[in-house]
Amino acid sequence: MKQKIPFFSILTALAATFIIWKTAAILASSPILPHPEIVLARFIEEACTSTFWLHFSISLRRVCLSILLSWIIAFPLGAALGYSRTLDRIFAPLIFMAYPVPKMVLLPVIVLLFGLGDISKIVLITLILFFQVLVSTRDGVRAINTRYYDSVESMGGTRYDIYRHVVFPAALPHSFTAIRISTGTAISVLFFAESFATTTGLGYLIMDAWARADYVMIFVGITGMSLMGLGLYMIVALLEKKACSWTFADAEEPANERIAIIEKTVTYSKMIKLSHTVFALPFALSGLVLAIREKPVTAEMVFWIIIAMIGGRSAAMGFNRIADADIDAGNPRTAVREIPSGAITRNEALAFTIFSSVLLVFAAAMLSKVCFILSFPLLIVLFFYSYTKRFTWLAHIYLGFAIGLAPVAVWIAIVGMPGVSIMLLAFALMTHIAGFDILYSCQDYEFDRQNNLFSIPSRFGIKRAFTISSALHITSVMLLASLYFTAGFGVWYFAFIIIIAVLFIVEHRIVKPDDITHIDIAFFNINSIISVLVFAAILTGYLTGG
Amino acid sequence: MVSAEVIRAESVTKNFSGNTVLSDISFILKQGMSLSVIGPSGCGKTTLLYIISGLTPPSSGRVLIDDREVRGTESRTAFILQDYGLLPWKSVLHNVELGMKIRGIPSEERRESAIRILSDLGIASHIERYPANLSGGEKQRVAIARALAAGPEILLMDEPFSSLDTLTRERLQYTMSDLQRERGLTMITVTHSIEEAVFLGDEIMVMTTGPGSANRIIKNRDRRTRGFRNSGSFFKTCSTIRRSIEKG
Ligand SMILES: Nc1ncnc2c1ncn2[C@@H]1O[C@H](COP(=O)(O)OP(=O)(O)OP(=O)(O)O)[C@@H](O)[C@H]1O
Ligand SMILES: [Mg+2]
Numbered sequence: 205m206k207q208k209i210p211f212f213s214i215l216t217a218l219a220a221t222f223i224i225w226k227t228a229a230i231l232a233s234s235p236i237l238p239h240p241e242i243v244l245a246r247f248i249e250e251a252c253t254s255t256f257w258l259h260f261s262i263s264l265r266r267v268c269l270s271i272l273l274s275w276i277i278a279f280p281l282g283a284a285l286g287y288s289r290t291l292d293r294i295f296a297p298l299i300f301m302a303y304p305v306p307k308m309v310l311l312p313v314i315v316l317l318f319g320l321g322d323i324s325k326i327v328l329i330t331l332i333l334f335f336q337v338l339v340s341t342r343d344g345v346r347a348i349n350t351r352y353y354d355s356v357e358s359m360g361g362t363r364y365d366i367y368r369h370v371v372f373p374a375a376l377p378h379s380f381t382a383i384r385i386s387t388g389t390a391i392s393v394l395f396f397a398e399s400f401a402t403t404t405g406l407g408y409l410i411m412d413a414w415a416r417a418d419y420v421m422i423f424v425g426i427t428g429m430s431l432m433g434l435g436l437y438m439i440v441a442l443l444e445k446k447a448c449s450w451t452f453a454d455a456e457e458p459a460n461e462r463i464a465i466i467e468k469t470v471t472y473s474k475m476i477k478l479s480h481t482v483f484a485l486p487f488a489l490s491g492l493v494l495a496i497r498e499k500p501v502t503a504e505m506v507f508w509i510i511i512a513m514i515g516g517r518s519a520a521m522g523f524n525r526i527a528d529a530d531i532d533a534g535n536p537r538t539a540v541r542e543i544p545s546g547a548i549t550r551n552e553a554l555a556f557t558i559f560s561s562v563l564l565v566f567a568a569a570m571l572s573k574v575c576f577i578l579s580f581p582l583l584i585v586l587f588f589y590s591y592t593k594r595f596t597w598l599a600h601i602y603l604g605f606a607i608g609l610a611p612v613a614v615w616i617a618i619v620g621m622p623g624v625s626i627m628l629l630a631f632a633l634m635t636h637i638a639g640f641d642i643l644y645s646c647q648d649y650e651f652d653r654q655n656n657l658f659s660i661p662s663r664f665g666i667k668r669a670f671t672i673s674s675a676l677h678i679t680s681v682m683l684l685a686s687l688y689f690t691a692g693f694g695v696w697y698f699a700f701i702i703i704i705a706v707l708f709i710v711e712h713r714i715v716k717p718d719d720i721t722h723i724d725i726a727f728f729n730i731n732s733i734i735s736v737l738v739f740a741a742i743l744t745g746y747l748t749g750g
Numbered sequence: 751m752v753s754a755e756v757i758r759a760e761s762v763t764k765n766f767s768g769n770t771v772l773s774d775i776s777f778i779l780k781q782g783m784s785l786s787v788i789g790p791s792g793c794g795k796t797t798l799l800y801i802i803s804g805l806t807p808p809s810s811g812r813v814l815i816d817d818r819e820v821r822g823t824e825s826r827t828a829f830i831l832q833d834y835g836l837l838p839w840k841s842v843l844h845n846v847e848l849g850m851k852i853r854g855i856p857s858e859e860r861r862e863s864a865i866r867i868l869s870d871l872g873i874a875s876h877i878e879r880y881p882a883n884l885s886g887g888e889k890q891r892v893a894i895a896r897a898l899a900a901g902p903e904i905l906l907m908d909e910p911f912s913s914l915d916t917l918t919r920e921r922l923q924y925t926m927s928d929l930q931r932e933r934g935l936t937m938i939t940v941t942h943s944i945e946e947a948v949f950l951g952d953e954i955m956v957m958t959t960g961p962g963s964a965n966r967i968i969k970n971r972d973r974r975t976r977g978f979r980n981s982g983s984f985f986k987t988c989s990t991i992r993r994s995i996e997k998g
Contacts, residue, residue, distance in 0.1 A: 351831050351832070351833060351835045352835060354800075354829075354831060354835060355829075355835030356837075356848070356852070358804075358805055358835075359823070359825070359848060359849040359852050359853075359900065360823050360824065360849075360852055361823075361852045362852075369837065369840070369848060370837065373837070373840070374839060376839075448839070449880075450838055450840070450880045451839075
């Protein structure tokens, strides 16, 4: 059972929020309710400062610890109360007396007892979550059909077995649901606890802005808290799904909407191979290290570079999956990809690609005018890759070229006109990627031949393809080595180059023209390691260089 | 064929808060024999199985297994509950392994025998699924696998095939009958179906309500002959039982 289009519903929800907010701001026409785009711009500005993240992380830590603590105490207790009639008779009246008491009013007492630091805030939030989890867990256990107990007991199960195999697993989803729906409460309590007698946390940030009549900042704080709440909600929902997959086994039960969104997010990140972005990030960062030597770099620039990188890469992957959907569908190796398998519709992928492209252009615009202008031809270059394999076996080289642009783009963003070193790096990456893409495409040899797709293996045969790949990788190592002389690196740089060379040799050893079965995860991992090592080499070279 | 007696019920009586649900039930079941229990809803069939399995103590009377009084659940008695009692939060494999896990059997051994019995029953391809994703027939097979995986000597079944379609039901009856013979299980089957009772029982106990008591026990001597299901003897026993139920 698949739920469709949550991606669109997220966009719709965002758009709706924006429109309602904007309308309200226009109607109010008062500085007290600032316009959303002003808040967004300020939010991005603040998000580039360490102060904001300091407050954010302090708040986050308080909430997370409270959630953890309340669950650890309340879950076993609730389970025991639910199962044991005796315990329940003793404690249930106490709990039901304490449950409706507004715990917030205890804050002054808690502060007196636990001081002004983190502990008093954690205690207050924990106290409130504790009862939610306790009551949900207890009620969940009471609702367990007794035949499950009979079933375990009839097998000779003891009380321990009943807890282990029935009570805990049956109660787990209830406790997670309680936590999930209490995240909103937790954040509210956090705000309350942080709004007095403290100088840290998002709550403080908001109250401080309020005292200074900085209305935009108030909303920046609110946005931060909302994002934290949303993030926590989604993380708990994901954990819930992971830990209690059986509750979703029954197809009759309507799957939780939010969880479907998360699932979709996971599907999307699979589509664009988010993990591969991590693998491509070292290239951009290598460019960054080279650039730092020329011009100072701010945290803000790094932030936008990473956003641009993610946007560009996602756009390229999204577009590629759309352009190649029919080809992918025909190839058993790629038929499981998201569009051919139907996990994501073509329209959704299109929306995603457009969204990612806008992200790239926007981030580029934030960097400089040149970057903004160049971002358009860059998108064309990235998209064009998808068509190359339909008419030229140079597609592998083109892929290397496109990915190799990453460090050059970073350089342009920071320094301007590309120099020798950055071009050497770009070509080293180009040959590295082209070389392993050739090996990869050996898997599609038969398929490419049958479908008139161009690739080096299908044009020259697998054996020759291996030779070409080796040549490219030798070139790559030589280009990396020559970088030493142009960039003025320290001699330690060479230690890494040697390791990289050895890894290339290993890579070419584990796959043979007559046995390509090892082109798999291990193979891919070696390539990722090489990419990371290139970055490590450049960083080390820079740090030890003159 | 001289077999030792395995189960002996001696005037078993059960009261629930003053109501007598079972009154004075007695019978003897020999090793490797099968008893079917049939009777109207609410006459205490489930209660009787609970008492034999050791899950519930009788109010008076006693049940002996191998001459020892039953005082709690034992691992050589396996009990398939009325709605199978499969744990929804465990996969098929983990459900089947559960009995062995409770007995502390090492995990490799557990897995091996679970998979063996699951393939014997033709559901080895479903081991990763959760019970919610199984059909009624598959669930029933898993329940049988779980009961048999621990290698019991006695098998108690509470309306095991009642929610299945006729074809699946008959197929499983044959499976069960074969398994009982191969493993020499001493078996008690509670059922609402006269045919099932006759097909699976060397003896058939007809129960009546108000309070539940054993009206009579009918011997079914030809059960183990070939082609029994289509024989005159089968239909004759069926009509004997029908008459016995109608008389009440
Ligand atoms: N724990 C209990 N407390 C009180 N009464 C009970 C309890 N368990 C069973 N009974 C009663 O005992 C009677 C017999 O129940 P039992 O479940 O043994 O019947 P049954 O023959 O298995 O019926 P069915 O064919 O519908 O499964 C019923 O009237 C039932 O309400
Ligand atoms: Mg019953």
